[in-house]
Amino acid sequence: MGVVGAAVALPPSREVLGLAGWWLTNDQPPEVTLHVPPGVSRGQIVVGVTVGPSPSWRFLDALVDGRPLPPGPEIPIDTRQLKDGEHVLRVAVRDGSLRRNVRWVEATFRSDNTPPQVFLEPRTLVVEQGKTLLLQARTSEPAQVALQRAGTSPLSFSEDRGVYVAFLGVDPSLPAGRHPARLVATDEAGNQTVHDLTIEVTRTRFPSEQIVLPAHLLQLLTSGEYDRELNALTEYYSNSGNGKLWEGTFEQPVRGVISSGYGIERTYNSGVARNRHLGTDFDVPVGTPVSATARGKVVLAQPLAVRGNAVIIDHGVGVHSAYYHLARLDVRPGELVNRGQLIGLSGATGMATGPHLHFEIRLAGIAVDPLEWLGARFL
Numbered sequence: 001m002g003v004v005g006a007a008v009a010l011p012p013s014r015e016v017l018g019l020a021g022w023w024l025t026n027d028q029p030p031e032v033t034l035h036v037p038p039g040v041s042r043g044q045i046v047v048g049v050t051v052g053p054s055p056s057w058r059f060l061d062a063l064v065d066g067r068p069l070p071p072g073p074e075i076p077i078d079t080r081q082l083k084d085g086e087h088v089l090r091v092a093v094r095d096g097s098l099r100r101n102v103r104w105v106e107a108t109f110r111s112d113n114t115p116p117q118v119f120l121e122p123r124t125l126v127v128e129q130g131k132t133l134l135l136q137a138r139t140s141e142p143a144q145v146a147l148q149r150a151g152t153s154p155l156s157f158s159e160d161r162g163v164y165v166a167f168l169g170v171d172p173s174l175p176a177g178r179h180p181a182r183l184v185a186t187d188e189a190g191n192q193t194v195h196d197l198t199i200e201v202t203r204t205r206f207p208s209e210q211i212v213l214p215a216h217l218l219q220l221l222t223s224g225e226y227d228r229e230l231n232a233l234t235e236y237y238s239n240s241g242n243g244k245l246w247e248g249t250f251e252q253p254v255r256g257v258i259s260s261g262y263g264i265e266r267t268y269n270s271g272v273a274r275n276r277h278l279g280t281d282f283d284v285p286v287g288t289p290v291s292a293t294a295r296g297k298v299v300l301a302q303p304l305a306v307r308g309n310a311v312i313i314d315h316g317v318g319v320h321s322a323y324y325h326l327a328r329l330d331v332r333p334g335e336l337v338n339r340g341q342l343i344g345l346s347g348a349t350g351m352a353t354g355p356h357l358h359f360e361i362r363l364a365g366i367a368v369d370p371l372e373w374l375g376a377r378f379l
C-alpha cells in the first residue's frame, strides 16, 4: 500500500520534468492485473496484483463478492470463509497524478473446501486368492479415486460412464485373512475423503505339480533370468490407458484344452527351483492361430528369453492380457486390435517343454485367474 515511485527528493532532471508533465497531464488509469490461482482453490490463497507502467499509484479497494479485504500487491483470501463455487474479486488502483485516475479490475476464481462424498460397491469386500473383484465408486463431485494397500502401489479408479471403476486383483500368494485398505477420494481442489476398509481374502486350494526341465531351460530359472524378465514386464503391466477399450466379454484366445491351470505351485527338477504358474496353458499344436481376447492396444510384441515370442495387450482400466511362447508375431506395439483378431501363431518358444499357449490376465500388474474373465461380463 502507499505511494510508490514518487521522486520528490531528486534534483531537477529530465526525468523529474517528465514526471511533472505526467502528473499534470495523465488521464490514463494504471494497468492492473490480478493473478488468481487457476483451477479450483481451497484454504488460504494469495492473489497477486501487478500494476503497469505508472510512476505512482496506490491501492484503493479490494472486494470479494462485494465484501472488503485489505488491498495491496498480495491479497490473502481465506476461501474457507466463502461458499464453495465461483467468486468475483474486484480491485481498485488509483494513480498519483493530478487527475487521480482510478482503474477497477475484476477476476473470477473458484473455491471448494468440501471433501467429496464417496460410496463404494460392493459394501463388503470378499474375494478369493487369485480372483477378481470389480469395485465401483460413486462420488458427489468429480474426484480421483484410489484404493491404497500397504506394500502395493495405489489402485487407481477410472471413470466409466459416470462411475469410477477398478479391478482389484488378488495375488494368489496373498495370505488368506483380513487385509486393511483405504479408499481415498480427492477432488480437484485437493479436498480428501478417506474410508478405511477391510478386504477379506479367502483361501483357494491351488494344486501343485512337479516339472522336469532340460538343463538349458532350468538355467533360465536358476540364473534369475525368469525373475529379471518378470520385473521388466512389470513396467508394461503397471501402465494402462485410462479408458476402457473393450465392450462385452473376453473370449478364449485359442481353441484347445487346458493343459496347466492358473495358480499351480510348480517344483522343478526335484526342488531345484519353484514358482507359481500365473496363467492358463492351452494345449495347442505349433501354428495354431491366437486371437486377442478383447479389444485393446498392443503394448509389447517381441521375443523374450523365458516367455518366448510374447504379446501384451492393454485393455484399459488397468487390465492387460498376455500371450507367451508364440511361434510367430502378427502385431506390433501401438496397434489397436479387436476381439478375435489374429495376433500370432502358437509355438514353443522360450521356456516351454512343448507347444502350448500361455495366457495371462493382469490387473494393475497382478496376475489373476484368466478363466474367470473368459465369457464373463464384468462391466
Ligand SMILES: [Zn+2]
Pocket (backbone or CB within 6 Å): 260, 277, 279, 280, 281, 357, 358, 359
Ligand atoms: Zn503357462
